[in-house]
Amino acid sequence: MSPVRELVVDLAAIRENVRSAAARIAPARLMAVVKADGYGHGMEPVARAMAEAGVDAFGVVDLDEARRLRDAGIGQPILAWIHGADADFAWAVSADVELGIGSVRDLERAATAAGERPAVVHLKADTGLGRGGAIGDQWAALVARAAQLEAAGRVRVRGVWTHLANTSPEADADQFLAFDAALALAREAGLDPELEHASASAAMFDHPAQARDMVRAGLALYGLSTFPDLTSAELGLRPAMELAAEVVAVKRVPAGLGVSYGHRYVTTRETTLALIPLGYADGLPRAASGRGPVAINGRRHTIAGAIAMDQVVVDVGDDAVDVGDRAVFWGDPERGVPSASEWADAADSIPYEIVTRVGARVRRRYLS
Numbered sequence: 001m002s003p004v005r006e007l008v009v010d011l012a013a014i015r016e017n018v019r020s021a022a023a024r025i026a027p028a029r030l031m032a033v034v035k036a037d038g039y040g041h042g043m044e045p046v047a048r049a050m051a052e053a054g055v056d057a058f059g060v061v062d063l064d065e066a067r068r069l070r071d072a073g074i075g076q077p078i079l080a081w082i083h084g085a086d087a088d089f090a091w092a093v094s095a096d097v098e099l100g101i102g103s104v105r106d107l108e109r110a111a112t113a114a115g116e117r118p119a120v121v122h123l124k125a126d127t128g129l130g131r132g133g134a135i136g137d138q139w140a141a142l143v144a145r146a147a148q149l150e151a152a153g154r155v156r157v158r159g160v161w162t163h164l165a166n167t168s169p170e171a172d173a174d175q176f177l178a179f180d181a182a183l184a185l186a187r188e189a190g191l192d193p194e195l196e197h198a199s200a201s202a203a204m205f206d207h208p209a210q211a212r213d214m215v216r217a218g219l220a221l222y223g224l225s226t227f228p229d230l231t232s233a234e235l236g237l238r239p240a241m242e243l244a245a246e247v248v249a250v251k252r253v254p255a256g257l258g259v260s261y262g263h264r265y266v267t268t269r270e271t272t273l274a275l276i277p278l279g280y281a282d283g284l285p286r287a288a289s290g291r292g293p294v295a296i297n298g299r300r301h302t303i304a305g306a307i308a309m310d311q312v313v314v315d316v317g318d319d320a321v322d323v324g325d326r327a328v329f330w331g332d333p334e335r336g337v338p339s340a341s342e343w344a345d346a347a348d349s350i351p352y353e354i355v356t357r358v359g360a361r362v363r364r365r366y367l368s
C-alpha cells in the first residue's frame with residue numbers, strides 16, 4: 001500500500017460555485033469549462049456535479065475531452081475549440097459536439113464532415129489575444145464562407161465568440177469593441193448567431209455588463225480567484241480541491257543540520273523534522289522549494305529546503321507532530337490551510353497551473 005497522498009474534491013463546493021456564478025450572470029447562460037481533466041479536479045465527477053447544479057453547456061479544448069464527457073453521460077451542449085490536423089469532425093457531428101472554428105480551413109473541414117445534420121460551429125474572432133481565431137480580412141472571409149455553407153445546409157453558425165487577454169480594463173474594452181465590429185460583419189454577411197460569448201472567469205467579475213448570451217467560466221467554478229488581490233471568499237467562492245498527505249516520519253535533530261538536496265535549509269536549533277511523501281512528481285512546484293506553505297494539525301509551516309521528486313521535509317520546531325498526521329498543502333483557506341494561490345505566489349505561477357498539475361500517483365477522493 002502506498003502512503004496516503006490524496007487530492008480531495010468537494011463536489012458540494014463545485015455545485016455552490018456553479019449556482020453562484022449562474023445567479024451572477026443571469027439571464028446569460030453558463031458554460032462550464034472542464035478542460036485539462038476539469039482543471040485537475042477530475043473531469044467526469046466534476047462535470048456530473050456541474051450538470052446537477054444546472055450548467056447550460058460545457059467547454060473543452062479538444063474532441064477527446066468531448067468524447068469523455070459524452071461517455072460519462074453528459075447530455076448538455078459541448079463546445080471544443082482546438083483541433084489537430086486529424087481531428088474527427090464527423091464524430092463531432094454525430095455526437096452533437098459543437099466546434100470552435102477560427103479559420104476557413106477548419107470551417108471547410110467541418111462542412112465536409114456534415115452528414116444528415118450540419119456541423120454546428122462557433123466562429124472565433126481574434127479581437128486582440130493574438131492566439132486562435134480569425135483577424136482582419138480573415139474574419140470577413142470566414143463569415144462570408146460560413147454564410148454560404150449555412151445556406152447550403154452544411155454548417156450552422158450557432159455562436160460567435162472571442163477571448164480576452166486580461167491585460168488591462170482599457171484593453172478589455174477595446175476587445176469588446178472589436179468583438180462588436182466582428183459581430184456586425186457576421187450579421188452583414190447574413191449570419192444570425194444565437195450565442196455571443198466573450199467572458200471567462202475574470203470578466204464575469206470585472207465586466208458584468210459583458211456577459212452577453214453566455215459566459216465560459218472555468219477557474220471560478222472550482223472556487224479559485226483569478227485576481228491576485230482578491231480571495232475566493234471575497235468573490236463568494238469556495239475552493240473545491242484539497243491536496244494532502246500523511247506524515248511518514250518524524251525525528252528530533254540538532255542545530256546545524258542541512259536539509260534536503262543542496263542543503264538549502266539548515267536548522268538553527270534543536271528541532272523536529274517531519275517527512276511528507278509528496279514531491280514535484282505529485283504536483284508540488286519545485287520552484288516553491290523553501291517557500292511553499294503546509295498546514296499540519298492546524299499549524300502552518302514552510303517547506304524546509306528543496307522539494308524532491310517524492311518527498312518534502314518540514315521543520316515543525318517543538319510542535320507535537322506524529323507519524324500519520326495529515327499535512328495539507330492547499331485547500332480552502334477559510335479552514336486554516338494554505339490556498340492554491342499562496343502556492344502560486346511561492347512558485348511565481350498562477351493558481352491554474354497549481355491545480356492542473358497534481359500527479360497521477362495521488363489518489364483522488366470525492367466528497368458527496
Ligand SMILES: *Cc1c(COP(=O)(O)O)cnc(C)c1O
Nearest residue numbers: 033163200201202216217218219
Ligand atoms: C480556459 C478557457 C476559458 C475559461 O477560463 P477561466 O479563466 O478558467 O474562466 C474560457 N474560454 C476559453 C477559450 C478558454 O480556453
